[in-house]
Amino acid sequence: MFGFRFVKFQPSDYVIKVKNGKVIQEGIGLSFHYYEPTTSVVVVPISSIDVPFMFEEITHDYQTVTVQGQLTYRIVDYKKTIQLLNYTYNLKKKTYISDDPSKLAQRVIHIVKDQVKKQLALLPLKEAIQSSEQLVQRITSEVKGSEEIDNLGIELMGLSILAVLPNKETMRALEAKAREEILRDADDALYERRNASIDQERKVKENELSTEIAVETKKKQIRETQLDAERLVKQKQNEMKEEQLYFDTALEEKRSSLIELAITNKNAQADAKAYELAAVMKAMSGIEPYVLQAMTNMGMDPNKLIAIAFQDIAEKAEKIGQLTITPDLLQSMMSSPTATSTASNRGGQAR
Secondary structure, three states: OOOEEEEEOOOOEEEEEEEOOEEEEEEEOOEEEEEOOOEEEEEEEOOOEEEEEEEEEEOOOOOEEEEEEEEEEEEOOHHHHHHHOOOEEEOOOOEEOOOHHHHHHHHHHHHHHHHHHHHHOOOOHHHHHOOHHHHHHHHHHHHHOOHHHHHHOEEEEEEEEEEEEEOHHHHHHHHHHHHHHHHHHHHHHHHHHHHHHHHHHHHHHHHHHHHHHHHHHHHHHHHHHHHHHHHHHHHHHHHHHHHHHHHHHHHHHHHHHHHHHHHHHHHHHHHHHHHHHHHHHHHHOOOOHHHHHHHHHOOOOHHHHHHHHHHHHHHOHHHOOOEEOOHHHHHHHHHOHHHHHHHHHHOOEEO
């Protein structure tokens, strides 16, 4: 309304507000009201910018190569940049009023291209194709120290060279040469493998023969060792047999001595018993038989006494008219030896 407007910028923009030729406000991501007829705005991007590139250069051996890559930079000194390039922003159309911002990327690419040209001029084609990493290191170091980069107020954040490619004819020639070298290496590898196989077979056969000889030698040593062991065993067995015979002979001699001693002892015992019996018989020769029998029955088991009593009754059966043995007598005789003895004295009746 009446030329007064409001504008808001992103945090990735550095904004300078100029009114009547004087800077009245500057900063990152500003938002403000302005009067359109008297206000101009300078907007400088502060985020990183990626710029791809591809150009052709000549190597040391005059071969054309195509260099493909990408560089990343950002503006660090806004005042230097806006002194060299016009970054005035059209607030109504929301675009720059000139194409200077796009020229900054081209200037950086020209600086990088100049350094690539210098480096490739020192390298032959084969080395240049395989030197991407080396080129990046050298060019980055040269560009960062470049006075022109410093004057632009920018900082090189990164550089990558994706490929250094020769033209199609040169590429086919290199491929053919590399293919021939690969085939030659393959043939050499095949011959070496065959020779190695032959040598390996020879070594295997030699090892087999050596193994057989070693096995036979070992068998011979084992057999000799077994024979020596058997001889020692037999010698030991003979010695043990001789020792056993010696022990058996000594044992038999001892047995003979023991037998003679045992016979002598038994004869002496028999003589002693005979003398004892003779003395006893001589002492009892004048004693009546019934006295001897009574002496014999002294201390005898009651059951044996009953048996002797029944034997005496049986011997005098012709003198006994009738013999009665009651069940009580038999029961008492079977239940208690003492009772049996008592019952025999009082329960048996002969008539």
